[in-house]
Amino acid sequence: MAELNRQLQEYLAQSKGGGAKTISQSTRAQAETVDFPGRGRPSLILGWSRGQRLLAFSVCVSFSALCFGLSALYAPLLLLYARKFALLWSLGSLFAIAAAAMLRGPSRLIVGxxxxxxxxxxxxxxxxxxxxxxxxxxxxxxxxxxxxxxAVIVGYVVSLLPGGSAGIRFMGGMAGSPVKRTLTGKTMPI
Incomplete structure (x- = not known):
């Protein structure tokens, strides 16, 4: 009797789905990819809802901010605590990358x-x-x-600026000219 019930359920699932999927195949396919309404693409973190990904993002950002803040405390004593500073800075960067992976998906970050x-x-x-x-x-x-x-971060920021390093030299010249005039004494007499 149980076998007859299972066969009936499979037949009903085939006629509703319009395909040759069984119940176990359709639930397996739903567990592999989760579609978000209005976005038209499956979740890159299998089985996680949007709320769970946002929660994981906020946790990673919080840990990143904590690590960066603690590394800033060691910055004045950099010669004594260089290893602790670098460790906290690197962990903060790692958490920031993980936070971006939570929002964008790890595969999108790896593809780039x-x-x-x-x-x-x-x-x-x-x-x-x-x-x-x-x-x-x-x-x-x-x-x-x-x-x-x-050095890599500074190079990346320089590449984002319009004009690159030439733009930085121009902006530095614009900002430095008032200072240079003040220091050389070519200002108006009092």
Whole structure:
């Protein structure tokens, strides 16, 4: 009798769905991708709702802000606590990347890596800094990794500015000319 009930349920599922799916196949397909209404694309984090992804994003951003804030406390004593500063800075960056992955999806972030060598260098520097700080306990390698991270970030910010490095030289010249005139003494007499 149970077998007859199962066959009837499968037949009803086939006629409602219009396809040859069984009940177990349709529930498996629903568990693999979750469609969000109005967006037309499946969730990149399997089975997570929009609210869960936003909650995970806010947790990652909070941890990122905490790590960046704690690293700022070590900044004045950078010579004494360089490894702790770099470790907290790197963890803050890692949490910030995880937060972006929660919103955009990890696959979208990974797809952009081959087109952006700067991102790959940054991730390698981030991993190297964490490895040097946590596993090797080397202050010199940790500081070197953190310096590479900062250099890549500065290079990325410069590339975002209009005109790149030429734009920065122009803006620096515009901001520096009043200071230069003041220091050379070519101001109006009093």
């Amino acid at each position: 890596l081959p087109t952006s060598p700067g991102a790959a260098v940054y991730l390698c520097a981030l991993g190297g800094t964490l490895y040097a700080a946590l596993s090797l306990h080397s202050t010199v390698l940790t500081a070197l990794g953190a310096a590479l991270q900062v």
